[in-house]
Amino acid sequence: MMRRNTQSSCVHYPSQSVLSLRDIHRRFGHTIAVDGLTLEVRAGEVFGLLGPNGAGKSTTIAIATGLLAPDAGAVDLLGLGSPANPKVRMHLGLAPQEITLYAELTARENLRFFADLYGVSNARARVDDLLALVELDARATDRVATFSGGMKRRLNLAAALVHDPKLVLLDEPTAGVDPQSRNRILELVRRLASEGKTILYTTHYMEEAAKICDRVGIVDHGRMLDVGTVADLIARHGGQSAVTVERDGAEERILTADPVAEVARQFARANSDRERGEVGREVTGLRIERPDLETVFLSLTGRSLRE
Amino acid sequence: MRAIFAIARKDLRLLLRDKGDVFFTFVFPVVIAILFGFVFGGGSNSGSKLELAVVRESDSVLALGIEEDLANDAAFETTAFPTRDAAADAVRAGKVTAAVILPKSLDSGLEGLFSGQGIAIDAVVDPSRRAEAGLIQGKLNELAFRQFPKLFANGDEMKRAFSAARTSIASARGMSPTQKLLGAGMITAAESFTSSIGDEDASTNASGGGANGAAGNTADFTPIRVKVEELAPRAGRPRASFDVTFPQGIVWGLAGCFGAFASSLVTERARGTLDRLRLAPITAFHLISGKAIACLVAGLLVQALVFAVALTFFGSQIAQPAMLVVACFAAAFAFAGLAMALAAFCRTEAEANGAGRGAILILALIGGGTIPLFFMPPFLRTLSYGSPFRWAVAAIEGPFWRDTPVSEQVVPLVVLIAIGFLGWIIGARALWRPFAR
Ligand SMILES: Nc1ncnc2c1ncn2[C@@H]1O[C@H](COP(=O)(O)OP(=O)(O)O)[C@@H](O)[C@H]1O
Ligand SMILES: [Mg+2]
Numbered sequence: 013m014m015r016r017n018t019q020s021s022c023v024h025y026p027s028q029s030v031l032s033l034r035d036i037h038r039r040f041g042h043t044i045a046v047d048g049l050t051l052e053v054r055a056g057e058v059f060g061l062l063g064p065n066g067a068g069k070s071t072t073i074a075i076a077t078g079l080l081a082p083d084a085g086a087v088d089l090l091g092l093g094s095p096a097n098p099k100v101r102m103h104l105g106l107a108p109q110e111i112t113l114y115a116e117l118t119a120r121e122n123l124r125f126f127a128d129l130y131g132v133s134n135a136r137a138r139v140d141d142l143l144a145l146v147e148l149d150a151r152a153t154d155r156v157a158t159f160s161g162g163m164k165r166r167l168n169l170a171a172a173l174v175h176d177p178k179l180v181l182l183d184e185p186t187a188g189v190d191p192q193s194r195n196r197i198l199e200l201v202r203r204l205a206s207e208g209k210t211i212l213y214t215t216h217y218m219e220e221a222a223k224i225c226d227r228v229g230i231v232d233h234g235r236m237l238d239v240g241t242v243a244d245l246i247a248r249h250g251g252q253s254a255v256t257v258e259r260d261g262a263e264e265r266i267l268t269a270d271p272v273a274e275v276a277r278q279f280a281r282a283n284s285d286r287e288r289g290e291v292g293r294e295v296t297g298l299r300i301e302r303p304d305l306e307t308v309f310l311s312l313t314g315r316s317l318r319e
Numbered sequence: 320m321r322a323i324f325a326i327a328r329k330d331l332r333l334l335l336r337d338k339g340d341v342f343f344t345f346v347f348p349v350v351i352a353i354l355f356g357f358v359f360g361g362g363s364n365s366g367s368k369l370e371l372a373v374v375r376e377s378d379s380v381l382a383l384g385i386e387e388d389l390a391n392d393a394a395f396e397t398t399a400f401p402t403r404d405a406a407a408d409a410v411r412a413g414k415v416t417a418a419v420i421l422p423k424s425l426d427s428g429l430e431g432l433f434s435g436q437g438i439a440i441d442a443v444v445d446p447s448r449r450a451e452a453g454l455i456q457g458k459l460n461e462l463a464f465r466q467f468p469k470l471f472a473n474g475d476e477m478k479r480a481f482s483a484a485r486t487s488i489a490s491a492r493g494m495s496p497t498q499k500l501l502g503a504g505m506i507t508a509a510e511s512f513t514s515s516i517g518d519e520d521a522s523t524n525a526s527g528g529g530a531n532g533a534a535g536n537t538a539d540f541t542p543i544r545v546k547v548e549e550l551a552p553r554a555g556r557p558r559a560s561f562d563v564t565f566p567q568g569i570v571w572g573l574a575g576c577f578g579a580f581a582s583s584l585v586t587e588r589a590r591g592t593l594d595r596l597r598l599a600p601i602t603a604f605h606l607i608s609g610k611a612i613a614c615l616v617a618g619l620l621v622q623a624l625v626f627a628v629a630l631t632f633f634g635s636q637i638a639q640p641a642m643l644v645v646a647c648f649a650a651a652f653a654f655a656g657l658a659m660a661l662a663a664f665c666r667t668e669a670e671a672n673g674a675g676r677g678a679i680l681i682l683a684l685i686g687g688g689t690i691p692l693f694f695m696p697p698f699l700r701t702l703s704y705g706s707p708f709r710w711a712v713a714a715i716e717g718p719f720w721r722d723t724p725v726s727e728q729v730v731p732l733v734v735l736i737a738i739g740f741l742g743w744i745i746g747a748r749a750l751w752r753p754f755a756r
């Protein structure tokens with residue numbers, strides 16, 4: 013019996029699976045940081061872990077990388093077993109939530125150091141490529157201490173890539189940067205995905221998740237509430253769209269599953285009103301509100317994502 | 320291996336870019352060495368007694384008298400030693416400041432005094448104790464003179480001495496007739512002088528004679544000659560107090576290295592870079608070794624710098640260059656190991672800075688960092704065996720200026736290397752658990 017169970021659980025991991033967490037538990041004293049979380053990241057996708065501060069995202073990342081041991085549950089990377097094994101964790105790269113670089117070393121020295129740690133061959137060329145990739149080649153010989161927040165973030169990300177890992181874990185890689193830098197980082201993530209990397213991306217910004225993630229998992233209180241594409245999640249939990257029609261300063265809010273049809277209906281009504289000579293009932297404004305991940309989070313937790 | 324060197328190179332870079340660390344590791348030690356060099360060079364008068372080894376080879380009244388007076392003198396703390404060699408070893412080991420030898424020739428008592436040879440007393444001093452050497456020399460002259468009234472008071476001894484002196488002067492080949500005449504005249508004068516001599520006169524004479532003896536000039540006739548021999552005499556160049564203080568500077572340099580590296584692991588933990596290190600395919604042993612190598616290299620750099628300054632600006636000379644290099648390696652190795660042991664145990668930066676720098680300050684102090692070992696009261700000197708700094712100083716001084724035989728340098732070297740290995744292993748083991756998770 014036991015044996016069959018083990019076998020069947022192996023069958024559950026598709027060959028596509030890059031990272032698999034099963035029923036992970038972890039607490040810190042009385043705080044339950046991760047509470048039976050299960051997730052699977054598939055090859056080539058950008059998987060977003062979306063949840064508010066304190067949801068357990070970073071703890072999950074630490075467990076996924078083998079930096080932290082779970083109290084219970086299993087972690088598997090690429091079907092090779094636990095990343096606590098150095099041979100296994102070779103295949104992942106982590107950009108931690110905090111900037112973890114040597115501030116007194118230059119950008120190039122930092123990357124070169126990490127490349128040497130991993131025994132990267134042709135390290136010099138690799139470091140130059142990465143500096144170009146994150147657009148820091150012009151500042152390569154400047155100390156990290158002199159960098160802006162966005163530049164540090166980009167270098168922090170580059171340091172996760174030195175050994176060309178299959179899975180890249182980015183823990184809130186846009187925290188504390190200006191909007192322009194944020195867009196550069198998001199583009200970079202998409203570019204990595206298009207080059208075949210698998211990415212686990214955590215954030216508490218639903219716009220980011222919606223913009224770059226192929227699939228999103230919603231976490232709160234250490235639990236995975238639902239997983240799917242953004243469209244799936246909205247379809248499941250977003251509820252109806254709202255069409256707001258404004259006539260003579262008065263607003264009418266109409267809930268509908270098909271807002272485009274509703275708008276068309278509103279226009280048709282306005283036209284026929286005009287033909288019948290009814291005045292004073294002109295439509296002066298029209299607004300569509302589609303449900304988004306924020307709505308999804310609200311419906312799943314009863315709270316707003318950005319409290 | 321590449322990872323280890325990458326870590327070592329990275330940590331050295333970080334050290335050299337931290338102004339505080341650079342100051343405490345490289346600048347402070349040189350400043351200390353020079354400053355203390357001038358302080359100790361200006362003559363030392365510590366209130367404590369000078370420790371003397373006394374080797375009495377003669378059983379004569381004169382020898383016994385000097386020995387007794389030395390023992391009763393407030394300035395000295397004497398210990399009897401059986402042989403010259405044993406006493407010289409004690410001086411070399413810093414257990415006593417000087418050794419006084421009351422040679423067999425004192426058997427002839429006063430006869431020697433008038434035979435043109437004078438009374439010979441030998442003293443062996445540590446070359447770093449030149450200031451004390453003068454004091455000891457003067458004191459010995461004084462004590463020797465003080466024996467005279469006792470001898471003169473003994474009539475038989477007197478008569479025997481004068482007649483022996485007459486015979487030896489008459490038969491002396493190296494003396495001109497004029498000198499012989501003068502000598503005979505002096506003896507006659509002395510014979511009549513002895514009846515009126517008193518204690519006070521003796522002491523007055525003593526200081527004059529002492530100065531004469533201390534100058535070490537071989538005048539034709541010096542009644543008492545105290546020959547001071549330095550343990551490792553070096554032709555033409557007086558040993559300076561800097562020889563003592565530069566190894567002290569090294570102690571502080573090693574302390575600086577230790578401080579910088581003891582906190583470096585904690586800093587990595589606090590800044591999160593330790594996570595990146597843990598993710599890399601390296602073990603705790605790689606990490607500790609990389610850091611220890613950086614600490615070792617920094618330690619060697621400090622020592623090279625201190626010696627460069629000592630040789631260039633202070634005229635120091637190295638007695639055994641090859642052994643000195645070995646000693647420097649051993650010292651740096653010991654402190655690298657110690658730093659790693661502490662680094663792995665401390666969990667916070669405050670802990671590492673507090674415990675690390677605090678402990679090292681105390682160890683440096685009792686290990687001879689500020690007060691040279693031979694100035695220390697005995698209980699402190701015993702305590703100093705517990706300080707790795709003491710062993711570093713011992714290991715470095717031996718080949719630097721003491722010129723001790725290699726066989727005597729083995730113990731400090733072995734102690735230092737053992738400390739280094741132990742620290743290294745303890746560090747790697749302590750780090751292993753959190754690292755392996
Ligand atoms: N090392 C730790 N010690 C104690 N509590 C922790 C620790 N790490 C995380 N926590 C707690 O676990 C919960 C989840 O934290 P975290 O995983 O950092 O969330 P997120 O990354 O989603 O903001 C929080 O309540 C946090 O305070
Ligand atoms: Mg977090």
